[in-house]
Amino acid sequence: MTADRPARVEDVHELALALPHVTVVRGGRGNAVYQVGGRSFVFFRTPRPDAVDTRTGERLPDVIVFWVESEADKLALVQDPTTPFFTTPHFDGHDSVLVQAGRLGEITRQELAELVEDAWLAQASARRRAAWLAE
Template sequence: MPDPADRPARLEDVHALALAMPHVTVHDPDADNPVYQVGGKSFVFFRTPRPDAVDPETGERYPDVIVFWVESDADKQALVQDETTPFFTTPHFDGHPSVLIRACRLGEISRTELAEVIQDAWLSRASQRRRTAWLGRRPGQ
């Protein structure tokens, strides 16, 4: 029987998985573009439409861009250069340790993959003490 966690990711998974991480606060939780933070540092946020992320055919700004922090530029490049993933970046994020994905394309990755991206985003922003504590509680660690 297939693992239900390997179903296609959905928008509500982003919220649930980010909130499941320890010490998370949400800036503007009732807004369309909440910001998930750990220790006052954003690790996942929903972007407002910006001129650097547009549909190449229509020129319309993407209304559904989600930003995930990553640990390093190497991690960023691994995600955005892999043509099998929907992750991307824009010139606005050059030099910024983050990747972007459109909410309408979340279903192109599994919930398990999304969970890994969110956990990695959290780990990249959490304090050393919080990282160590969380990693120490994980099974098999």
């Protein structure tokens, strides 16, 4: 498998599960929520009124949330017009970015792997971060 191919939804699941101490809980509609130490780092969001298709006004059914390390990291992703990442006012002050699953192919699998790993690092305990980074 080449790391530079377009990312897919299946890659999100595979990459998140490959990290240590990860559990998967299911949201109210069966959506996957990946956690480390009880803290979410990636989750598949159910349609919400704050994330809508600009053309149709319909709620986006395929939004994935990734935690990031800081507001600066968030801004670097959402303000870069070459990436599919976005945010909504609901996530103001929250260190996370959103992406539609249908747009994951606009980044590479390697870029997705870095995003998932960074999300895990942002939410893992200091002890778990240190142990994983030391490996």
